[in-house]
Structure formats: C-alpha cells, structure tokens
Amino acid sequence: MKTEDLDTPVPVIDLAIVDANLKRMQDYCDRHGIALRPHIKTHKIAKLAERQLALGAKGITCQKLGEAEVMADAGIEDILISYPLIGPVKAKRLAALAGRAKMSVAIDSLVALETVASAAQMANADIGVLVEFDSGLGRTGVVTVGEALDLAQKVTDTPHLSFDGLMTYPASEASVPFIKQARDAFAAAGLSIPKVSGGGTANAFRTHEFGVIDELRVGTYLYNDRMMMGVGHAELEDCAFDVVVTVVSRPTPDRAIIDAGTKSLTSDPAGKGGPGHGLIREYPDAVIERLTEEHGMVDLSACETKPEIGERLRIVPNHVCPVSNLHDSVLVLENGSLSEWRVDARGLTR
Amino acid sequence: MKTEDLDTPVPVIDLAIVDANLKRMQDYCDRHGIALRPHIKTHKIAKLAERQLALGAKGITCQKLGEAEVMADAGIEDILISYPLIGPVKAKRLAALAGRAKMSVAIDSLVALETVASAAQMANADIGVLVEFDSGLGRTGVVTVGEALDLAQKVTDTPHLSFDGLMTYPASEASVPFIKQARDAFAAAGLSIPKVSGGGTANAFRTHEFGVIDELRVGTYLYNDRMMMGVGHAELEDCAFDVVVTVVSRPTPDRAIIDAGTKSLTSDPAGKGGPGHGLIREYPDAVIERLTEEHGMVDLSACETKPEIGERLRIVPNHVCPVSNLHDSVLVLENGSLSEWRVDARGLTR
CATH class of the missing domain: 3.20.20.10 (Alanine racemase)
Known part of the structure; x- marks a missing residue:
C-alpha cells in the first residue's frame, strides 16, 4: 500500500x-x-x-x-x-x-x-x-x-x-x-x-x-487494537485497523505533531497496551503523549530515526470500537488495492 | 421542553x-x-x-x-x-x-x-x-x-x-x-x-x-460545558448543550445506568469542572463514574432522591466540542418548540 x-x-x-x-x-x-x-x-x-x-x-x-x-x-x-x-x-x-x-x-x-x-x-x-x-x-x-x-x-x-x-x-x-x-x-x-x-x-x-x-x-x-495486545489476545500482526496520519509539524527535534486528535482516535486509554494514544508502526519507540481535538503530540525522544514533515504514519488505535465510530468510511485493502467502504451504522447512538 | x-x-x-x-x-x-x-x-x-x-x-x-x-x-x-x-x-x-x-x-x-x-x-x-x-x-x-x-x-x-x-x-x-x-x-x-x-x-x-x-x-x-465551568468562564445557566439520556437500568439502590457512553459523551475529562463524565442537571450530586461505549454508570450514593428506570436526565458534557462531533444532528429548542438541525461538518476529520 x-x-x-x-x-x-x-x-x-x-x-x-x-x-x-x-x-x-x-x-x-x-x-x-x-x-x-x-x-x-x-x-x-x-x-x-x-x-x-x-x-x-x-x-x-x-x-x-x-x-x-x-x-x-x-x-x-x-x-x-x-x-x-x-x-x-x-x-x-x-x-x-x-x-x-x-x-x-x-x-x-x-x-x-x-x-x-x-x-x-x-x-x-x-x-x-x-x-x-x-x-x-x-x-x-x-x-x-x-x-x-x-x-x-x-x-x-x-x-x-x-x-x-x-x-x-x-x-x-x-x-x-x-x-x-x-x-x-x-x-x-x-x-x-x-x-x-x-x-x-x-x-x-x-x-x-x-x-x-x-x-x-x-x-x-x-x-x-492496542488494548487487545495488552491483554494478550492479539499480536501486532493481528491488528487489522490502522489510522493513517500525516506529520504536519516538527516544532522541536523531539516533537512531532500528527493530524489526528481525539476526533480521529478518541481519548480512550490502551490499558495494559502501553502509554499514550496509539502505537505508531513505523516508530514503535515514539509516544503519542497528548491529544487535543485535531492534534496528536508525539514524543520522539526515544527514537533513533525521526519522521519528517509530510511523512505518513500508521497508528494502531488504543481502542478500535469508538475509533471506527468516528469515521464515515474506511479504506479496505484487499489484494493490494484500496476501496472505500461506508461505516453503515456510524454514529447511530439511538 | x-x-x-x-x-x-x-x-x-x-x-x-x-x-x-x-x-x-x-x-x-x-x-x-x-x-x-x-x-x-x-x-x-x-x-x-x-x-x-x-x-x-x-x-x-x-x-x-x-x-x-x-x-x-x-x-x-x-x-x-x-x-x-x-x-x-x-x-x-x-x-x-x-x-x-x-x-x-x-x-x-x-x-x-x-x-x-x-x-x-x-x-x-x-x-x-x-x-x-x-x-x-x-x-x-x-x-x-x-x-x-x-x-x-x-x-x-x-x-x-x-x-x-x-x-x-x-x-x-x-x-x-x-x-x-x-x-x-x-x-x-x-x-x-x-x-x-x-x-x-x-x-x-x-x-x-x-x-x-x-x-x-x-x-x-x-x-x-463543564470544563468551561471549571475554569470560571461559564455558569450552569450559560451551558446551552445537553445530552438527554434515559435511565435504562437500576441494578442496585446506588447505581443507575444511562443509555449514553463514550460513543455519545466521549471519554474526555472535565478538568477542574468536576469528577466523572458529565453533570446531571436533575441530580447534581450523582457522579457518572464510568463510561463504556454505550453505558454510563452513575453513582447515586450521594443523592437524596434517585431516578427511576425510564426517567430522562439532562447531562452537561465535560467537553462539548468532541461530543457535538459524535451526533449527526441536534435538537434545537427555540420558543418552546424543538426542531432538528443537521451537524453539517460532523466527522469531517480531513
């Protein structure tokens, strides 16, 4: 992909x-x-x-x-x-x-x-x-x-x-x-x-x-998701749902900002799944330490290499169920190609 | 209303x-x-x-x-x-x-x-x-x-x-x-x-x-919202956005369950606005102590009177911005009558 x-x-x-x-x-x-x-x-x-x-x-x-x-x-x-x-x-x-x-x-x-x-x-x-x-x-x-x-x-x-x-x-x-x-x-x-x-x-x-x-x-x-990894139900390779984000800012050597906050990832914690607000596949030592509504603040201090502005990152969410509910559609990867599927019951709170 | x-x-x-x-x-x-x-x-x-x-x-x-x-x-x-x-x-x-x-x-x-x-x-x-x-x-x-x-x-x-x-x-x-x-x-x-x-x-x-x-x-x-009350910007009477919920279960004398969880209220905290996941207008001494996706667990132990199953409660959210984003529409009370307004940009994360 x-x-x-x-x-x-x-x-x-x-x-x-x-x-x-x-x-x-x-x-x-x-x-x-x-x-x-x-x-x-x-x-x-x-x-x-x-x-x-x-x-x-x-x-x-x-x-x-x-x-x-x-x-x-x-x-x-x-x-x-x-x-x-x-x-x-x-x-x-x-x-x-x-x-x-x-x-x-x-x-x-x-x-x-x-x-x-x-x-x-x-x-x-x-x-x-x-x-x-x-x-x-x-x-x-x-x-x-x-x-x-x-x-x-x-x-x-x-x-x-x-x-x-x-x-x-x-x-x-x-x-x-x-x-x-x-x-x-x-x-x-x-x-x-x-x-x-x-x-x-x-x-x-x-x-x-x-x-x-x-x-x-x-x-x-x-x-x-990360919570299921934390309780031992799943390994990283069993996680099927990523949120792909972009690094939109690198204000300091150890801080990256991604274009996903609580409105894309929720503020649910991962429990035993680890600190922060999701696991970045490409930089597993990075910690998404805070989220505001549309910003994710990433601490890169433990990373040997660090992402550049514009780089895409794949995030395994802490708790996938409410994340899925935030998005009108998902991209589905099948045999190497992507198609868009509607999240039919998204937001049906009643 | x-x-x-x-x-x-x-x-x-x-x-x-x-x-x-x-x-x-x-x-x-x-x-x-x-x-x-x-x-x-x-x-x-x-x-x-x-x-x-x-x-x-x-x-x-x-x-x-x-x-x-x-x-x-x-x-x-x-x-x-x-x-x-x-x-x-x-x-x-x-x-x-x-x-x-x-x-x-x-x-x-x-x-x-x-x-x-x-x-x-x-x-x-x-x-x-x-x-x-x-x-x-x-x-x-x-x-x-x-x-x-x-x-x-x-x-x-x-x-x-x-x-x-x-x-x-x-x-x-x-x-x-x-x-x-x-x-x-x-x-x-x-x-x-x-x-x-x-x-x-x-x-x-x-x-x-x-x-x-x-x-x-x-x-x-x-x-x-409750967070703005906590920082002194607003009083309760300045809060314009409630989530109306129903008590769906009363398993014990001190516990009520409401039909709103993180998919209706988010898991955002209120900061200085108080404990729990929202303020119940009718029962201000109640504490919405936990949320799962569609359940809100309410501790009634500090309440003199307690709600019955079926009773409607009006909740002032902790943080209204991401709550608004969870709902396709809102009911708008104007001159005593309600009309439904679409949340036009709801879920537009990109």
Whole structure:
C-alpha cells in the first residue's frame, strides 16, 4: 500500500488480517461447540457482518436499535440487542424490526420486559428475551439469581415472548458461580435455561474453560487494537485497523505533531497496551503523549530515526470500537488495492 | 421542553442560551476593538456560523479542510484554517476553496508554506498566511521569533501569498513576550505584523488585558460545558448543550445506568469542572463514574432522591466540542418548540 497519496487522517483496514481473525474465532467456537454471535458495534459495516455470518456465525449482536435497523436493512435475519430498551419510543422501533427479522433482546428489569412485551404485541410477532446478569463489571444486569428467575418466569408468562436464556458481559470465571446457582434455582422452579450467552474478546479463547457458556458475543476480535495486545489476545500482526496520519509539524527535534486528535482516535486509554494514544508502526519507540481535538503530540525522544514533515504514519488505535465510530468510511485493502467502504451504522447512538 | 417523548440519547441545544453566549462574546470584542473569528469546530453547523457572522464576526475559523468546504458550500466567504496543511492532496483541496472564498491558512514550516503556495498558484488566487507560534501549549507553532520572521519573509516573497500576521493558541500572558520580541525583530527587518490572532474560550474575557491580540478565535463559548465551568468562564445557566439520556437500568439502590457512553459523551475529562463524565442537571450530586461505549454508570450514593428506570436526565458534557462531533444532528429548542438541525461538518476529520 502506498500511503503517500492518501488524504489523511484515514482508517485503513487490511482485509486479509480481518479474515484471519474472523476464521480464528469461528474455528475456536466450532471446535468447542460454542455458537458465535459477533457484536457489530466494532465495525458497524453490513458487508463485514455478512462475512461473519458466511463463516458460520449464528446471528449478530447489536447494542442499539439504530445498528439493528441498518443490519436488518442489509438483510440480516437474526439479531440480538444486548442492551435494555426502555419506553414506548423504543418499543415502536423494536416492533418494526420484529416484523422483518428474528429479534431477541436482553432485559434486566420489569420496565425493560414491558417494553419488549409491548413491541411484540404491536408487531404481533415473537421476540426472544435474555435475562442479563452482572458478573462483576457493575453496569447493567440483575445481581441475584432470584431476580433473574423472577424475570424469566414473567417472560414465559408473556404472550409472544420466549425466555432464551441468561446473558452476561464479560464471560469469565466470575460468571460461573451465578450460572451454576441459577441452573439449580431454575430447575427447582421447573424452568430450563436454553442458553447462556457471554461476551468479550479479551477472554474469548478461554470461554470453553468456564464450561457454562453456550454462545459468544465478541466484537473487537475482527480488528484487534492496542488494548487487545495488552491483554494478550492479539499480536501486532493481528491488528487489522490502522489510522493513517500525516506529520504536519516538527516544532522541536523531539516533537512531532500528527493530524489526528481525539476526533480521529478518541481519548480512550490502551490499558495494559502501553502509554499514550496509539502505537505508531513505523516508530514503535515514539509516544503519542497528548491529544487535543485535531492534534496528536508525539514524543520522539526515544527514537533513533525521526519522521519528517509530510511523512505518513500508521497508528494502531488504543481502542478500535469508538475509533471506527468516528469515521464515515474506511479504506479496505484487499489484494493490494484500496476501496472505500461506508461505516453503515456510524454514529447511530439511538 | 417535554423530554419524555424524546428518543435518547439526543443532544438538545437551547438557542436562547446560545444567542446570549454569542452576544456576550461579540459585545466583549466590540468593546475592546478585537475582531471575533469564531471557531466552528465546536458546533459544525452552518446556520450557527451564519448567526455568529450576523452578530458581527469578521469571518470564521476551521480546523480542517472538510469543515471549510462545508462552510463555503453554505456561502461563508472568509475562512481561516488554523491548522498546517501538508502535501499535494491538501493543496488541491485548498486551491478549490481559494477559488470561491477568501481563504487564509496558518503555517509553521516551509513544507506548509509550499503547500499553501502551490494551492494559490493552482487556483490563481490570493491566500492569506498566518505564522503560528507556540505560546506554551507545546503542539504546533514555531518556537523562536527568528523562525517566525524567516517564514514571514518567505511568505512575502511568494506570489499570491500575503503575510497576514502571527497566530497562537491559547492567547494568554505567556504569548506576550514572544509578540513583543517579534514586533521588534519584524520592524528591524522592515516587515509589519498586520495582526495577531489568539484563541481559546477559557481566557477569552481577559484578551484585552494582554494588550497584543487583535483577533480572537473561540469555539466553545457558544455552548459552554463543564470544563468551561471549571475554569470560571461559564455558569450552569450559560451551558446551552445537553445530552438527554434515559435511565435504562437500576441494578442496585446506588447505581443507575444511562443509555449514553463514550460513543455519545466521549471519554474526555472535565478538568477542574468536576469528577466523572458529565453533570446531571436533575441530580447534581450523582457522579457518572464510568463510561463504556454505550453505558454510563452513575453513582447515586450521594443523592437524596434517585431516578427511576425510564426517567430522562439532562447531562452537561465535560467537553462539548468532541461530543457535538459524535451526533449527526441536534435538537434545537427555540420558543418552546424543538426542531432538528443537521451537524453539517460532523466527522469531517480531513
């Protein structure tokens, strides 16, 4: 790829690496009898979702109705919204989706249950329901088995709704005790748990060890990023998504400014992936020490050779999911040539 | 405004507050004989730029060519790009702009100067050039008066280019010694400095005290945010841009989850504006302690009353500029009714 001719900053995806990442995860799931339901929030591109399904994914996961609407428009038929939908506005949109795709939704409260029930009634269509529990992350999800059982029973009592099982994020050892307790409690109540859905790329290849996860929701695995390198899921050669930038200023011998700031790279940290705001492939000893909105300040003091003004640099982002969401389109490198793909669900926050 | 019917998360702008903020800044500049050249990177909306010009702004500032193209499409005629443009791809786009608007560009290197010169030649049109200097922020900008003079002289020697003056960000006491030194050095070389352009909302109302700034580039002042409250520029009633969200989960008595995470609010901190990821107007004692992509985790332990699932909350963002950039449109509240305005230059990173 000749980066010199590119207008920057621009995300460039290496499709060969994407395909290898997709295949590695699908093979893992196939080997262990785990259903793969990729989370499209990372790429938000219908063509990539279709690629995931073609390899064997059982359906997709979306976080927002807007993402699901775009994916249903592209003809995708089995969609889980792993996020509580609340209130009549969301119910109406969910109803419209239920009329044209096999929808399932995660809930963790009665209000969320009522929203899904109302959507199913409006659509006169069946909607699957997963009850989300908290396995330690402390965001959504019920915190006791009793609450999960109560919600599951109410789901089974509601016309058009089916109880599809339990869901959590992330899948880890910490989720095992809850699931085992839930199995006993549900069995005692005469209710089966059709599946347990877990998520997260970081622990993905350990999912079989937990012994309780039937379905895996993963997003980042197709691109990978510096955070995934930090947790040991990926090596640099597994990272498929770079932001190509230009050095626009060299005010001092040890400082370079690149034409990408938080509006191109976000201000998300890399966690264990290293210091600064992204890894520069050509200058791994450089540190992108600060970002303002459109500037990236690069400390070159540890670099033996240093980039010139005008030089293009390829940056592996700290956290690729929100970066992907900042760009209307990505350039896709396939067999040596680049084409532009629209990020179909970019910015669909609702 | 009835927030109950809104599909969330959604940015809502109070136009009366915007207008008051615009007027306050324009009045300040008029009172002190300072030209106002608002930075549209905060709002990225042509209609708001037109409002700024109608009140007396002398032109606008853009950070990227994409923003300038959108504003030129809307008929805006005087545009400064306060950012170094580097290389032939940018030169071609700048040339196209120079053919239809009065363009000026900031430079801090010979390569940037050559890019502008090449654009002016291509367009056979004049382009103004400001030489940027670093007043302590450590991003772009020359660091010595000698470099500034050398660039300014080269600008005056280049066909179609005019030396419009010096530029820095932010305007502060720290910029004064450089400007005074530059005045002497430029005078000795027989070169006048037509203007000095400074920027930044935080210090804006102190610009006259510095005694050396002729033009003010400010963006955030029209909306304000938690960061501007932290530095003492704004009070809560001056904040015009809220993100309206819904409480989607209440897993524990002290925890609420809102349907906005980093993809709606960014992960930018508020600086002195306070802890967490935004100020909840209805529950000022609540702390949005963590964000993931689509979840906001709210600590309610300090709140006397606590929100229910389904309740709408209005959040003043930490840093409004990148938040505005995440949303395709905003709802604008004017005389009690809401209309949807497109964020015209949203996501134009290039």
